[in-house]
Amino acid sequence: MNNNDNTVLKQMMEQAWPIPPQPAGSRERFAQRLAQTQHAKRRHRFFAWASAIGIAASLVMALLIIRPQSGAETKENVISQNISASIAELKGYYKAQMWSEREYILELSKDMKPEMQAKLMAEVTQLTENPDSVALTILSEDIDDDRKIYYITSVYMAHLRSLQYIHQMLAENKMASDKQ
């Protein structure tokens, strides 16, 4: 079969088997289907984004819940937690002793003139509370944790000794006056 025959046969076939026009309203139906398809695509995209955001939010929430536990395992957090625990222990220990000293001083200063006693107790209260702010300042300094604990202990000890000294002085005065 040569090319000419081929073309003639094709033409005859096209004449014999003609293509009817597209059904009426075909273009309008297509426009409508296209609009529906694109609407569905946009909706699908919206839900895809919404699910992605939802999943991301869940992940962030899960991480926030998990973080304190996993964070505790890092070296920095262990040190930080250790020093916090140590400082709290220190503070608790010295505070208890200082309050105890304060109570003794209050008891021993009962016989003093009210103005004198108020003045003394104000100074005692300041001695009891002052170490807390000094300890916070030391904690914020960029030095080793061991040094921090050493300095803070020294501060609390110094204040406790001052209170013990006042207590001792008042006790000696009271003994002397009782003897007389």
Next chain:
Amino acid sequence: MKELDYREIILGCRNGRHGAQLAFYDLFSPTLYASAFRLLNNEWEAEEVAQEVLLKVFTDNSLMNDTQDEMLRMLRRMAINLSIDHLRQRKVIWEEWDDRLMDQSQESIEQVIIRQEDVEQLHTAIAMMSEKDRSILLLSIAEELTTEEISQILGIRPSSVRSQLSRARQRLIKLYRYE
């Protein structure tokens, strides 16, 4: 349509512009409808196939081709594949055939039909053919597909395509002669 116009249409389609999409429809839909109708012989099914193919392209921008000829070739191929799927739903099945079934002493379809030049008779003969024979013949003659291309579309060996094409030609000659 000029190449530049086609580029504008493609650009518009990629950006989801409605006007460009309808221009794309106007440009390709008649060819797709024709290819589908030849195989399905039903206007509504052919319209469905043509629109389905175009919607598929609009929902997947990666299918858009910057060259009009290549775009047309790809769309036609998609329309033919989809039409074949429709035929399969009608239980039209193409099986593998033995090469030896091919009649070597067949008459030339071209010589017989061209000699008589009776279009009406040819129409009746084509209409009387089975869907299986008619579709393979139209794929070869009207759609100008090669044996290999038909083999890919129908999912059978090229030798089977040749055998079935040979039988379809002989059927057409027989129907054409005796109508």
